Amino acid sequence: MDKSVRLFVAAYAFSEDGATHFLLPGREVKLEGAEEVLPILLRQCDGYRMAEEIVSLTAEETGYAQAELWELVEQLLARQVLIGSTQHYLFFHRVSANPMPFSHQFSEEEIARMLAEGESFLMQSSLQPTTSLEKLLARRESTREFTGEFLSQQEAERLAWAIYGKTPRANSFPESAIGLGTVPSGGALYPLRLFVLKPSNKEREWECFRAGSEGLEKTVTTTYEALVRVFLNDSNLLEGVGAVYVLACEFQQTTQKYANRGYRYAILEAGHAAQNAYLWCVEQGLGVVEVGGFYDEELAQLLSLSYPDQAPLTTLLVGRRKQ
Numbered sequence: 001m002d003k004s005v006r007l008f009v010a011a012y013a014f015s016e017d018g019a020t021h022f023l024l025p026g027r028e029v030k031l032e033g034a035e036e037v038l039p040i041l042l043r044q045c046d047g048y049r050m051a052e053e054i055v056s057l058t059a060e061e062t063g064y065a066q067a068e069l070w071e072l073v074e075q076l077l078a079r080q081v082l083i084g085s086t087q088h089y090l091f092f093h094r095v096s097a098n099p100m101p102f103s104h105q106f107s108e109e110e111i112a113r114m115l116a117e118g119e120s121f122l123m124q125s126s127l128q129p130t131t132s133l134e135k136l137l138a139r140r141e142s143t144r145e146f147t148g149e150f151l152s153q154q155e156a157e158r159l160a161w162a163i164y165g166k167t168p169r170a171n172s173f174p175e176s177a178i179g180l181g182t183v184p185s186g187g188a189l190y191p192l193r194l195f196v197l198k199p200s201n202k203e204r205e206w207e208c209f210r211a212g213s214e215g216l217e218k219t220v221t222t223t224y225e226a227l228v229r230v231f232l233n234d235s236n237l238l239e240g241v242g243a244v245y246v247l248a249c250e251f252q253q254t255t256q257k258y259a260n261r262g263y264r265y266a267i268l269e270a271g272h273a274a275q276n277a278y279l280w281c282v283e284q285g286l287g288v289v290e291v292g293g294f295y296d297e298e299l300a301q302l303l304s305l306s307y308p309d310q311a312p313l314t315t316l317l318v319g320r321r322k323q
């Protein structure tokens with residue numbers, strides 16, 4: 001293992017029946033035979049000290065052999081009691097993934113009250129949109145009723161471009177820093193990956209495409225039923241939808257530079273891309289709704305992503321709107 005990894009304890013621990021029990025979200029990890037050394041080892045894992053230093057300090061204090069301690073550290077990392085501090089975002093990701101252990105329903109009245117509390121000039125309807133962009137923004141809305149008509153391949157590709165189109169980076173600097181694409185990206189790292197799922201000509205079969213160098217490249221096929229399951233078994237949601245766009249992230253592409261903060265940047269970037277989809281769809285008279293209600297791991301599997309290092313962040317359901 002990488003001895004320079006900075007270790008962080010992700011779990012609360014207690015001793016019972018001669019074993020150490022660690023509490024993690026939704027599970028308990030039990031470890032036997034290390035009660036003596038664990039408190040000394042874990043005390044040093046503050047997210048800043050390197051594994052190398054932690055093992056050597058613990059060996060000094062306890063008299064344990066370093067090889068034994070490395071084995072213990074590896075075991076704790078594998079069971080996610082310890083986290084490499086630059087990998088902490090994977091922990092945030094896990095605790096924000098569906099199924100959520102709890103959520104709360106608000107009534108329309110409660111939401112209206114909350115919004116009224118934060119009232120500002122931004123809520124005034126007297127501001128008249130005048131430019132074409134302002135007019136598009138004023139008409140932006142989510143659609144949840146679709147006709148079932150397909151999107152043409154050309155429409156699907158143009159929308160993909162609007163969502164996450166990029167220009168090739170020049171090798172000559174500083175020109176390469178100009179106009180890199182339809183969304184801004186922290187450090188110009190562009191860690192998102194765009195997938196499109198569309199119904200095929202076969203009954204209840206859907207095809208998956210990846211936005212690749214040659215356009216939308218077909219990857220796998222799936223079924224309508226599998227997709228419904230991914231969207232929390234909500235069969236109404238996909239009715240009449242012409243295409244599902246998925247924005248996934250290759251986290252390393254941003255976290256290798258920004259560490260855990262890169263996770264925040266990736267989510268922000270997905271928001272920019274999603275807004276582009278809304279604006280393009282209003283302009284084209286198509287309907288769209290962003291849907292964050294999906295089972296993360298199942299959707300990743302369906303797209304053949306290696307979860308959680310690669311994970312879907314958000315989805316956009318697109319189609320022709322029912323009048």
Ligand SMILES: Cc1cc2nc3c(=O)[nH]c(=O)nc-3n(C[C@H](O)[C@H](O)[C@H](O)COP(=O)(O)O)c2cc1C
Pocket residue numbers: 140141142143289290291292293294314
């Ligand atoms: C991050 C995010 C997640 C969302 N997830 C869902 C969802 O799971 N299901 C849904 O029906 N709408 C979802 N929406 C759409 C919101 O419900 C919608 O934007 C909101 O009600 C405001 O309506 P409008 O977009 O028509 O103005 C989501 C929107 C965002 C930004």
